Amino acid sequence: MPAKKMREREPELLAPGHRACPGCGTAVAVRLILKATGKDVILVSPTGCLETFASRYMESPWEVPWMHPLFENAAAVASGIEAALRFKGSQTKVVVIGGDGGTYDIGMGGLSGMFERGQDILYICYDNEAYMNTGVQRSAATPLMASTTTSPHGRKSWGEDRPKKDMPAIAAAHGVPYVATASLAYPQDLMNKVRKALSIKGSKYLQIDCPCNIGWGFPENKTIEIARLAFQAGLVPLFEMENGVLTQVRTIKDRKPVEEYLKAQARFRHLFQKEGGAEQIAKIQALADSNARRYGLDG
Amino acid sequence: MKPSEVREGQRAVMEGSWAVAQAVALCRPGVISAYPITPQTHIVEDLAQMVADGDLAAEYLRVDSEFSAASAVYGAVATGVRAYTASSSQGLLLMTEVLYNMAGTRLPVVIGAANRTLSAPISIQPDQQDTISLRDSGLIQLYVEDSQEAHDAHIQAFRIAEDPEILLPVMVCMDGWLITHTFEPVELASQEAVDSFLPPFKPPYSLDPTCPFTFGSFTDDDKLMEFRYMVHQAQQKGKEKIEQVARAFEKTFGRYYGGLIDTYCAEDAEVLLLAMGTVVGTIKDAIDLMRAEGRKVGLIKIRAYRPFPAERIREATKGAKAVAVLDNNISLGAYGAVASDVALCLSNQISAPAILPCIVGLGGREITIDSIRSIVERAEQMGKGRIAPAESFWVDLHPELL
Amino acid sequence: MKLTIGAICGPAGSKANRTGSWRSYRPILDPEVCTDCGICAIFCPDSCVFPEGENYRIDYTYCKGCGICAEECPSGAIEMIVEEK
Numbered sequence: 001m002p003a004k005k006m007r008e009r010e011p012e013l014l015a016p017g018h019r020a021c022p023g024c025g026t027a028v029a030v031r032l033i034l035k036a037t038g039k040d041v042i043l044v045s046p047t048g049c050l051e052t053f054a055s056r057y058m059e060s061p062w063e064v065p066w067m068h069p070l071f072e073n074a075a076a077v078a079s080g081i082e083a084a085l086r087f088k089g090s091q092t093k094v095v096v097i098g099g100d101g102g103t104y105d106i107g108m109g110g111l112s113g114m115f116e117r118g119q120d121i122l123y124i125c126y127d128n129e130a131y132m133n134t135g136v137q138r139s140a141a142t143p144l145m146a147s148t149t150t151s152p153h154g155r156k157s158w159g160e161d162r163p164k165k166d167m168p169a170i171a172a173a174h175g176v177p178y179v180a181t182a183s184l185a186y187p188q189d190l191m192n193k194v195r196k197a198l199s200i201k202g203s204k205y206l207q208i209d210c211p212c213n214i215g216w217g218f219p220e221n222k223t224i225e226i227a228r229l230a231f232q233a234g235l236v237p238l239f240e241m242e243n244g245v246l247t248q249v250r251t252i253k254d255r256k257p258v259e260e261y262l263k264a265q266a267r268f269r270h271l272f273q274k275e276g277g278a279e280q281i282a283k284i285q286a287l288a289d290s291n292a293r294r295y296g297l298d299g
Numbered sequence: 300m301k302p303s304e305v306r307e308g309q310r311a312v313m314e315g316s317w318a319v320a321q322a323v324a325l326c327r328p329g330v331i332s333a334y335p336i337t338p339q340t341h342i343v344e345d346l347a348q349m350v351a352d353g354d355l356a357a358e359y360l361r362v363d364s365e366f367s368a369a370s371a372v373y374g375a376v377a378t379g380v381r382a383y384t385a386s387s388s389q390g391l392l393l394m395t396e397v398l399y400n401m402a403g404t405r406l407p408v409v410i411g412a413a414n415r416t417l418s419a420p421i422s423i424q425p426d427q428q429d430t431i432s433l434r435d436s437g438l439i440q441l442y443v444e445d446s447q448e449a450h451d452a453h454i455q456a457f458r459i460a461e462d463p464e465i466l467l468p469v470m471v472c473m474d475g476w477l478i479t480h481t482f483e484p485v486e487l488a489s490q491e492a493v494d495s496f497l498p499p500f501k502p503p504y505s506l507d508p509t510c511p512f513t514f515g516s517f518t519d520d521d522k523l524m525e526f527r528y529m530v531h532q533a534q535q536k537g538k539e540k541i542e543q544v545a546r547a548f549e550k551t552f553g554r555y556y557g558g559l560i561d562t563y564c565a566e567d568a569e570v571l572l573l574a575m576g577t578v579v580g581t582i583k584d585a586i587d588l589m590r591a592e593g594r595k596v597g598l599i600k601i602r603a604y605r606p607f608p609a610e611r612i613r614e615a616t617k618g619a620k621a622v623a624v625l626d627n628n629i630s631l632g633a634y635g636a637v638a639s640d641v642a643l644c645l646s647n648q649i650s651a652p653a654i655l656p657c658i659v660g661l662g663g664r665e666i667t668i669d670s671i672r673s674i675v676e677r678a679e680q681m682g683k684g685r686i687a688p689a690e691s692f693w694v695d696l697h698p699e700l701l
Numbered sequence: 702m703k704l705t706i707g708a709i710c711g712p713a714g715s716k717a718n719r720t721g722s723w724r725s726y727r728p729i730l731d732p733e734v735c736t737d738c739g740i741c742a743i744f745c746p747d748s749c750v751f752p753e754g755e756n757y758r759i760d761y762t763y764c765k766g767c768g769i770c771a772e773e774c775p776s777g778a779i780e781m782i783v784e785e786k
Binding site for chain 1: 522
Binding site: 012014015016017018019020022023024025027028031032054056057058059060061062063064184187219220221222223224225 | 762
């Protein structure tokens, strides 16, 4: 879309002065989400980076109604809000923007309940692949071999020993009408997916890959580039699933080997420095190859 | 009693849960959220049937846990819609985090608590350990003595909670089984009377895109203590509100069960029994018998446990020689919660009565007239000799099992 | 300043927090080179890049100097220079 049209159409609903780290991927994601939702929305966020950088008392950047309840109950609170809006006959949308910790782990039960009830809520997970707010501890979204403070690499460890939990598949298994993944590297695609999700009635899940320069270990100006590399390596497949069926996949022209992506981040650097690292990198390559087969990424 | 047979404005014998469900429905909630746990189940089932029959126009959320039930009503009230949930025992503990959050965020939710003991060991029998465990959270707690009061207290609860000077969650505590599953005569309020008594819910802040607010912000050491103080002050304000609302209820509906406290034969009593919940009924019967024998015994019923009615208890205990506090709970390793609060409120007085802390009825252990007699006898001895016991009196404990 | 109940507060209070003081580097946009693509405005985490006339300006009150705008600009119109005080 031409730039001039963009500036007229999309209001800025996240004010500056928030406390996100310089170069924060999540802050970019939230701005884009709000450009797609517009003003007629109620947001809920669980405890996490977003909540912390965006809710100091009397210094809120939110220009829409926003609530932070607790860590594990954003989906359940959103369920109550949606029910209240239904009672009032209101068309206002309800959107949860929660981190991977609050989504994959502690928030799973409430999220599953929300999906199962089919409530008209869009749940967006900003995935920075660890509990970043509390100091980069491992979550179920932490990818294989990433070094975090609770899954550090060491003399007897290669870092995280479990692959990333497949949250989009879990969401789809609930029979929800729309599941999608998005990346900061493709902002128009991200905004389109938010708009499309909001046009569908029922529970929707959107997962956004949000690189974190502090937690992943890369220079703060490279956030979008890292997101781009993750996609190009096949580690962050971008797709849409409607009623459980894969309906749209962003293909990769000349998929890159995972090394370029891994090498650019301190959390994977041990794989290049320790003896036997190449075998471990091969396991990550195998995951990328499996994604490519499963989603038909190679175009 | 079939639910469809008894309607608003009628008086009949009915299950306590039905009386409670009717009261909630009359208050016109917009959202009800519930997760089942014995013995709360009949309340939420009755509400579900009303919704299913179109008799109650509320959104009913069948949630995945009590944590989610409390969270859902928290969200609904923040959106400006009246909401209700109910639980017991383990379910109330699972809601704990949300209840503290509700009080701190000043959201007026009404929660029905069908008192049941806590695991382990697991038991479905009643005691007040569950709601007592929540007493620090900032929510207002009313303890009712029978089904009529359970019905009436729910209607009062919405009005107290939503008062602009209060804006705190209110929990109506009812002994599980003894109220929820017992059939007693209850007069149901009429819709017209409830509508005149309970105005529409109009919170000062809500989640509304036309007037956006941020809820749940974080604060630092320069403000947290003051936020806590504000909730504490709202609780103090609650003392007069609870009494005002009880009197206003009496005016509209003709029934009064006490304000912060209620008393029975307390004025000239030498020994006072202090209790809350259904045991109050048994105590009144015991007092009638003992008074006929010439013993000067009286009752102080605590109706509002939070805010703690310190001033009323001080007034009502003046002149008594001994006060036996009947705790249907225990802070293991220490004392019953009510006795601890009473002890502090009666301390530093020139002539305070002796205090006999009693642990009664845990896990449904029956409290009989004889149990009350044994408490009064011990309290009389204490009143004479002024010897304070080091340990609580565990009433009707079975020593042969130990 | 009296506290509001429940720690509830109004919108956009963050504007009082001038995060521009965090910067070590500041972005300078060359309007001659700028092609008005708008990518810098899309990617700024701090809502600091605004359309102005035919191209864009940067709000230095809040700019944290992360450099994403300079890195992503396809025409190289933005340069990061050391912040001098």
